[in-house]
Amino acid sequence: MIGVLVSGTGSNLQALLDAGLPVRAVASNRDDAPALARAGDLPTASFELSAYGSRTERDTAMADWLQQHDVDVVVLAGYMHLLTPQFLERFPERVINVHPSLLPDFPGAHAVADQLAAGVRESGCTVHVVIEEVDAGPVLVQERVPVLDGDTVETLHERIKQVEHRLLPQAIEELLCAR
Ligand code: GRF
Numbered sequence: 001m002i003g004v005l006v007s008g009t010g011s012n013l014q015a016l017l018d019a020g021l022p023v024r025a026v027a028s029n030r031d032d033a034p035a036l037a038r039a040g041d042l043p044t045a046s047f048e049l050s051a052y053g054s055r056t057e058r059d060t061a062m063a064d065w066l067q068q069h070d071v072d073v074v075v076l077a078g079y080m081h082l083l084t085p086q087f088l089e090r091f092p093e094r095v096i097n098v099h100p101s102l103l104p105d106f107p108g109a110h111a112v113a114d115q116l117a118a119g120v121r122e123s124g125c126t127v128h129v130v131i132e133e134v135d136a137g138p139v140l141v142q143e144r145v146p147v148l149d150g151d152t153v154e155t156l157h158e159r160i161k162q163v164e165h166r167l168l169p170q171a172i173e174e175l176l177c178a179r
Helices: 011-018 034-039 055-068 085-090 111-118 153-177
Strands: 002-006 023-028 044-046 073-076 095-099 122-129 139-146
Touching: 002 011, 011 023, 011 034, 011 153, 023 034, 023 055, 034 044, 055 085, 073 153, 095 153, 111 153, 122 153, 139 153
Parallel strands: 002 023, 002 073, 023 044, 073 095
Antiparallel strands: 095 122, 122 139
8 A cells, every 4th residue: 555755735646646546645744735635535644853853753653654554655756855764664665756857867856956057958757766865766767858948947847747647656556566
């Protein structure tokens, strides 16, 4: 069963739900994440760092909550906090992220702006397994997205997201089928 972690608008969460994938729980690091509203009747919870003594304590509580909901695959759909090794050990090779660049190029939280600043003509998105090092785990699938003249961070990110919304559900479906 899938648990989805979100921090932002949740359009990738929506794509997973629309694809009919077995999402069983949605969690966030922010009480006010707009994405939580997309979860409908699914159980949701937020784990604000300020409510815990450390990142490890917070991640332990979040992993406990996910496993209580039978989650064994965790999808980071715009989850904007680093996960601790202790969290990753709870779901070995089963924490998956979607990132708006052709990794290993342009890792990090500002990938779209960084690509525009670098003047690349080709962007893309990557679905990969999460390891401790940021945006560095094994790639499951990637797809190219053109950068167009006059693109802003918003227009380019939106074009990338359109591809993410197809690629992420496909990659997760294949992962579930391969088990
Ligand atoms: C996506 O572009 C994803 O690649 C990145 O964060 C964004 C999340 O968007 N990690 P949304 O919240 O799913 O709309």
